[in-house]
Amino acid sequence: MDPFYTAVSLYRKRNLIQCAQVCTDILQENGQHQAAWILKVRALTQRVAYDDTEVLESLAEATSAENRWTKTAPNGTSTVTSVKTAKRDKSTTSDNRPPTQSRPLSGVVRLNHGGLGGSHDISNSQGTAKSRAQTSRILSRLGTASLSTETESFINVARINLAQYAALSQLVKPLFEYLYFVQGDVKSALELANQAQQSLSILQSCSKDEKNHFWKCAIARCLVRLGLVRQIVQTTSDWHIEMNNTDGVLLIAKSYLIIDQPMAALEIYKKGLEKFPKDTVILSGIARIYEDLQKSEDSVSTYKEILNYDCSNTEAVACIAAYLFYTGQPEWALVLYRRLLQMGIHTAEVFCNIALCCLKTQQFDMVIPCIENALSLAAKDDLLAMIWYNAGHVGLATGDLQLAELCWKLTRRINAYHCEACNNLAVLALLDGRKQEGKALLLASLSLCDDIAEAKFNLEKLTNQDNEPVECLI
Amino acid sequence: MSRNQLWLDACRNSSVNLKSECGVVLLDVEDLAKDGINRLLALLVGHELSHLKIFNGMELQCEISLPEMAVAICTFSIDGSPPGIAVGAGSSLYIYKNFKPYYKYNVPHGGPNYGEQAEITQLAALSRSTPDVSCSSLLLVGTGHNSLLIIDPQTFNAISRIELPDVPTSIKSSGYYDTEAVILIGTPEAGVFILRSDQKPVQAKPFLPPRSPIVEIAFNGTTVAIATSDHTIRYYTLQGQELRKIAVDTFILTITWIQSTNQELCLLAVSLANGQVHFYRQGILVEQLHFKTYIISMTFGRYxxxxxxxxxxxxxGELFVKILNRGYKMAQQTDLKSNKSSVSICKKKALGPAKTKLFVDQTMREKEDPAKMYQLFQEGMCRLHLRALRDWLNLSSSTKADVEQFASISVPEESRCLHLVAKLLGSGSRFMLHLLLQNISDQVIDSLTIMLQVNDGKLVLERSSAKISLMLPTAQHWIKINVKDPTNQGGEVSVIVRKDMEPDCELTVWGSIVCAAKINISPTI
Structure with missing residues (x-):
């Protein structure tokens, strides 16, 4: 069989490494075989390509101060301040119990790669710099990992004459993608894209066809990756609407979100919806923005709309279930989480949530088996700590304070920064009469997390009275 | 008539002379001849001679005398023949059919003294099953030996005997015995009891605790109205929950439910000692009737x-017959009483939001086998305990230093873990000492005590010690202590941070010094 044909069939079958190997052999024989070169580039790219419209975090974006346009944003227009104001409002009602404790604001941990979002009730997905750093490390690691599989460096970027490649329209796109995804060399990719666009505009001066948009989209991608979001946002043309797919819309909206302009991002999404109605990705973007802005009813109605079009959208099901759980309808939340199980999402988070729903709906015999399932499925430490935290709440609900204390101590042992567990242990210590320990734990909890309303409330109560504390919040 | 009247005057007859010796007349209406015309039965209770008068319209159809004191009357139906009358007198039950004596049934022996025969105290009839199955009914006989007998009037077999804590003085029933019947039994001292025929074994359960003496119980199948001698009528549900309370001015003589055939109208008629008869609809007075003398007996039905x-x-002894106005409009719900003497107690509001149907369906699962569910749950809890302990042990053995136990941490390490900064603020005779203690290690340090001591000079410290039980890694602890220097001579304060070996012991303190600082206060001019 013609080796090139073999390579193509291997590519079709997704045996990408073998395909690359065959292409390498072809290129060794014939260094000028452009088709083989392109195929090899494509094969290597396909191995590591991901949907970068979903990834919201990158180290460059997080730390770039110039990305914040206005420091003081009006109410309801900024996700960062909306989080703070929401928590602030809730903690000022010091006499009543704050309605939502330091719970997560989202039903789903939004992983990178836009993959299946397992959900759990307590997550630190909002606003921890740690997770952002982790994701960018993963991204950069991808670049290095792929290089390590190549014994010889296939494309040495420094030696490529980008302008030359830019002129070759068949080669330039695969090369761009290779540089962007595989090598992670975004700067060169950006340069290449710019040059390609220039050369294209020289060739076809006024025609607006898809290729133009491809390069605009490509440039936008690179800019977002590099954190130079201003440049994208300042372009006024609607190229993202004219594209045939939703990538442009998603990228522009993402860039608005990076600079903390959720209302503008919402506008972009809505315009995109006009062009691509019923698109669940755009709808989920809208729903996420509503959630960030604390407009939970709007968010839930958008998620319900998503479910109309795609009834197995896990993010939608998970978010609606979380909303129902917290608004006092645990039976419906249980139905939805069981649906997630039926869809095949057997994760620790789902089992943990089912356990909590069962507890609330008095299906007592199901609670512990679900927790045990969750414990055995939990791989990461953070998750394990959270499941033990929830198990502590199960103990508390049944009045078994010893079990609750044990579980929360375990939580703290596994994850030393778990502020809620600290607060709860403090309350248990105070109930027991160990005032000093309780006070210390409360201070510890506050030091771990500034916003935790319960700890502040408890400490206030404690310092106001020298006698036994009257009420404390768990 | 322009007025919307509830009752239409049918007739009144003062010549019937329904006056009894004891002053008690018991009434019932029934179609005794099966000719569609209901007769009125009036039992005039006498000490030695009782009369049973049966009226057809306003005419006396027949009169039957009984040689002893009859205390109860009821009509019961039999399959295939006209209904019978049962009169309870002494310890026998006199059954009359077709206006003629039919049978005399002696209530079986009962009670601890077998020599005695049980005296009948009350009678009632209960349909056996739905009308399409059979028309026969059962007799409920209350005896003076604290029991209720259910007797089949065709065979005169006692179907069952239910023991009660007290003598049953009133028996009211509703429903069908074969499917579901509710029997309410009122006793003078033990309160009211309820019996359900669908619960096996059939036993009387307490329905209401004894209160003020019960005058009469009226039962219409769903609501129980109990008139007591303290001038009140209380409405209860079948579950025993009090619905409302009506207070009246004077003694209540008798009450009866009035229900129209299409169930639209449901009134309670109350006869009072001042000659008035009040009609209440859901606790609100809607109509009153006035008579010259008080009404001692009422019955509502088809006549x-x-x-x-x-x-x-x-x-x-006058007989009054009134007919319910079918065209009566119940539009206005105005309270005829000007003073708010009728109090209606609403049902308690449900706590929290109403549960959805799904929630209720899910809780049905619990009802199926609650014992097994809880057993599984308890087993699960034990397993969880074990797992938590096991994981705890695993974690404890895997980490090198046990952070929760203080004994394993050696002293020299600790001194490198704590950072103490002391600042003196103020000038003049009052100072503030700021102490900042920071845990710069990555372990948890607990049971620390900060001790302050005046080495030199006459300084007054606000507090001389402070305890810190727990310091997490990188945690900071601020302590502010006021220092007064009354003599302005200055002095020296030494601050010692100590780790307690026995943190909970209050009497003796012993531990090792972790860090210390000396603060020199210069004399102020």
Missing amino acids: GREDGTLVMVSKD
């Missing part, structure tokens, strides 16, 4: 050919 008839007998 003659007329549905919805209220037959009343007054103290003087």
Whole structure:
């Protein structure tokens, strides 16, 4: 069989490494075989390509101060301040119990790669710099990992004459993608894209066809990756609407979100919806923005709309279930989480949530088996700590304070920064009469997390009275 | 008539002379001849001679005398023949059919003294099953030996005997015995009891605790109205929950439910000692009737050919018959009483939001086998305990230093873990000492005590010690202590941070010094 044909069939079958190997052999024989070169580039790219419209975090974006346009944003227009104001409002009602404790604001941990979002009730997905750093490390690691599989460096970027490649329209796109995804060399990719666009505009001066948009989209991608979001946002043309797919819309909206302009991002999404109605990705973007802005009813109605079009959208099901759980309808939340199980999402988070729903709906015999399932499925430490935290709440609900204390101590042992567990242990210590320990734990909890309303409330109560504390919040 | 009247005057007859020796007349209406015309039965209770008068319309059809004191009357139906009358007198039950004596049934022996025969105290009839199955009914006989007998009037077998804590003085029933019947038994001292025929074994359960003496119980199948001698009528549900309370001015003589055939109208008629008869709808007075003397007995039912008839007998022996106005409009719900003496107690509001149907369906699962569910749950809890302990042990053995136990941490390490900064603020005779203690290690340090001591000079410290039980890694602890220097001579304060070996012991303190600082306060001019 013609080796090139073999390579193509291997590519079709997704045996990408073998395909690359065959292409390498072809290129060794014939260094000028452009088709083989392109195929090899494509094969290597396909191995590591991901949907970068979903990834919201990158180290460059997080730390770039110039990305914040206005420091003081009006109410309801900024996700960062909306989080703070929401928590602030809730903690000022010091006499009543704050309605939502330091719970997560989202039903789903939004992983990178836009993959299946397992959900759990307590997550630190909002606003921890740690997770952002982790994701960018993963991204950069991808670049290095792929290089390590190549014994010889296939494309040495420094030696490529980008302008030359830019002129070759068949080669330039695969090369761009290779540089962007595989090598992670975004700067060169950006340069290449710019040059390609220039050369294209020289060739076809006024025609607006898809290729133009491809390069605009490509440039936008690179800019977002590099954190130079201003440049994208300042372009006024609607190229993202004219594209045939939703990538442009998603990228522009993402860039608005990076600079903390959720209302503008919402506008972009809505315009995109006009062009691509019923698109669940755009709808989920809208729903996420509503959630960030604390407009939970709007968010839930958008998620319900998503479910109309795609009834197995896990993010939608998970978010609606979380909303129902917290608004006092645990039976419906249980139905939805069981649906997630039926869809095949057997994760620790789902089992943990089912356990909590069962507890609330008095299906007592199901609670512990679900927790045990969750414990055995939990791989990461953070998750394990959270499941033990929830198990502590199960103990508390049944009045078994010893079990609750044990579980929360375990939580703290596994994850030393778990502020809620600290607060709860403090309350248990105070109930027991160990005032000093309780006070210390409360201070510890506050030091771990500034916003935790319960700890502040408890400490206030404690310092106001020298006698036994009257009420404390768990 | 322009007025929207509830009752239409049918007739009144003062010549019937329904006056009894004891002053008690018991009434009932029934179609005794199976000719569609209901007769009125009036039992005039006498000490030695009782009369049973049966009226057809306003005419006396027949009169039967009984040689002893009859205390109870009821009519019961039999399959295939006209209904019978049962009169309870002494310890026998006199059964009359077709206006003629039919049978005399002696209530079986009962009670601890087998020599005695049980005296009948009350009678009632209960349909055996739905009308399409059979028309026969059962007799409920209350005896003086604290028991209720259920007797089949065809065979005179006692179907069951239910023991009660007290003598049953009133028996009211509703429903069908074969499917579901509710029998309410009122006793003078033990309160009211309820019996359900669908619960096996059939036993009387307490329904209401004893309160003020019960005058009468009226039961219409869903609501129980109990009139007591403290001038109140209380409405109860079948579950025993009090719905409302009506207070009246004077003694209540008798009450009866009035229900129209299409169930639209549901009133309670109350006969009072001042000659008035009040009609209440859901606790609100809607109509009043006035008579010269008080009404001692009332019954509502079909009389003659007329549905919805209220037959009343007054103290003087007069008979009043009133017909319910079918065209009566119940539009206005105005309270006729000007003073708010009728109090209605609403049901308690449900706590929290109403549960959805799904929630209720899910809780049904618990009802199926609750014991097994809880057993599984308890087993699960034990397993969880074990797992938590096991994981705890695993974690404890895997980490090198046990952070929760203080004994394993050696002293020299600790001194490198704590950072103490002391600042003196103020000038003049009052100072503030700021102490900042920071845990710069990555372990948890606990049971620390900060001790302050005045080495030199006459300084007054606000506090001389402070305890810190727990310091997480990188945690900071601020302590502010006021220092007064009354003599302005200055002095020296030494601050010692110590780790306690026995943190909970209050009397003796012993530990090792972790860090210390000396603060020199210079004399102020």
